[in-house]
Amino acid sequence: MLSKSAFPLLLLNMFLAMLGTGLVIPILPDLLKEFGAGGQAAGYLVSCFGLTQFLFSPIAGNLSDKYGRKPMIVAGLILFALSNLLAAFAGDLSLLFVSRLIGGIGSAALVPSIMAYVADITTDDQRSKAMSWLGASMSSGFIIGPGIGGLLAEFGIKGPFYASACIGLLAMGCSLKMLPESLSKEIRLKRQQSIERRESVFRELALSVKSRYFILLLIVFASTFGLTHFEAIFPLFVVQGYGFTTRDIAILITVCSLIGTFNQVVLTNRITQRFGEKRVISAMLLLSAVSLVFLLLSGNFYYVMFVTMLFFTFNNILRPTINTMLSKEAGEEQGFVAGMNNAYMSLGNIFGPALAGILFDIHIDLPYLFGAFVLLVSSFVSGRRIGRKGRNISMNRDPSA
Template sequence: MLSKSSFPLLLLNMFLAMLGTGLVIPILPDLLKEFGAGGQAAGYLVSCFGLTQFLFSPLAGNLSDKYGRRPIIVTGLALFAVSNLLAAAANGLPLLFVSRLIGGVGSAALVPAIMAYVADITTDEERSKAMSWLGASMSSGFIIGPGVGGFLAELGLKAPFYASACIGVLAMLCSLKMLPESLSPQIRRIRQQTKVERKSVFRELALSVKSRYFILLLIVFATTFGLTHFEAIFPLFVVRGYGFTTRDIAILITVCSLVGTFNQVVLTNWITRRFGEKRVISAMLLLSAVSLVFLLFSGHFLYVMLVTMLFFTFNNILRPTLNTMLSKEAGEEQGFVAGMSNAYMSLGNIFGPALAGILFDIHIDLPYLFGAVVLLASSIVAVRWIGRKGSGVSANMDQSTGI
């Protein structure tokens, strides 16, 4: 890597961005009770974060290509801190929704800029391992968020928000002082002087359908949909279905996320070299679908922990594999493709929790059954469409894996 000293800071920043997404989940029942809100509000509260993340991700990716990764990363961290302070000050649902919307904008700035930064400072040989570590920080932050939120809530319902805001400010200050810019001044100057027609996020989304990496973006959506479908209603599911407590939920998710992250770091690089990216993506999607169904079979704490641990592990291996393939396909469009990846991830964050809340009100098992169907269908798509002759994905994958 060109700048090894900056990489740990990038991992921390990505962790914080994903931490903010899941932090509110375990305290949702208490927050909704305090504000007199119903169950569907839980899904919408998680979804609104993804809404602004989706709308602003392509713009943030393009800005990072033109003006540099560092200022966009710092801006994202600042918005992250502001969103948490607003959430801590909220005395009703409206301000809480506003805080989540701002948090989505911060994540839209942070995530694609960090992914593009990693692509800037790594060679093709280093990128798979770097994306694996980045995926580990992303997945662990998103999954540890509920566990941390549950533990901090014992100090006060708003304590998770205050703690997250303080960490965000610290990360922003560290980035201002210690994070160098990965794009040279010459490249930024050329890109700023180049007149490019501005496209709306919806037009860019439509154009991505015809791109060589569309199938990978579609799987990014399905993966995020499945994970958020799982996580948004998980506390409500285990409380109503199995009688778990808030402490049970915090312990469960924290332990499973740590094991899943460890498995990701240890296994991802080896398993992709051994079997190739296409097989890994297809298998992880299938196994994730199976684990969602198995969650419905028993409410024993250790059984639920085992199934959840497997689900997190499969998702943790899947994410960096997808990111690596997308990065290889991006070429000179690292910022744009990273922004589009974040946009598709945001769509999963929007529709996954919202639909999970609606299905949960119909029957508590429906969210996981439907999520399993989506992941299973994505596995079939991966088998049939990734690696088609003449596609860019196929060429890059064959070259890197020897298939």
């Protein structure tokens, strides 16, 4: 009963948050040009978001286990709206960086809490399909977001930021009024009253190396690292390398996201049931690496659209498949493991864009070549190591805490 009422709203929240994020993608080249910045600044803007996301993700995961998923989801949406509002008022890069730091905290509160909520209200058999739909809702934000962002940019470069802030507040209001809490009051009280020595995020990362789900977390980092090599400098790459316009970028991202999401919904559950999650993860990493290299071979608009669509499809299938495996391994530590998942994703968001920006300023092809190399190595590691029985380390945490 709870799943029927809550799950659609969770999908809507994730969709609206990603819609707000997607709105600003087409304007990045013009925005950086206005501030006199280049590829390195673009990389650092994404990296600083990942930095606060990394630092706060485990904390948010623990808080969601103790005080409930709903408060963290609402807080995350408020911070998301605030970050976009600050970006709209930014007159220089410094305030834009502050807005990204706040946005990272909001993501740390929002994403693991929604993932843990889904794990709370689904069985193991239902989870693969639920995570696929959750991934589709994230991708759908990028379908509509860039297209709308490109249109809003015609009325002013800051228009997409104002729209993002309004969307965040709308999602927050819906959650506050209509989203039920997935954890019972008794469970929350028990966890709040438990005596627990909280580890620092760095200590928890060190402990995660010995956990049964470390290889999956490592793949989360590597896949995010490769993805951000694509995302962080893609607008700059197609503008400087192929002469695309803001409208071209909006159309490109919108169409490719639409097809990629459709392919995800249709294919993810079918291929994981047929081939198993391990094979699917390894194959999607390999195909993502190949598509990054192919992106460098031609600047024809339709060719770039086709290759980008393939890249989006492979990544859209990869992410929910990894999340499903992680949730199955997590047991009663759903909130904590979701937080660690977000932390490793944040590490990819820190190092991937920063390095991509540096490499871009050296040569515009280098980010995609290096990103492809990381994904290729990850495919090999996942094929060899996923599924091996690791040590059952519970991160020195009481499962009831």
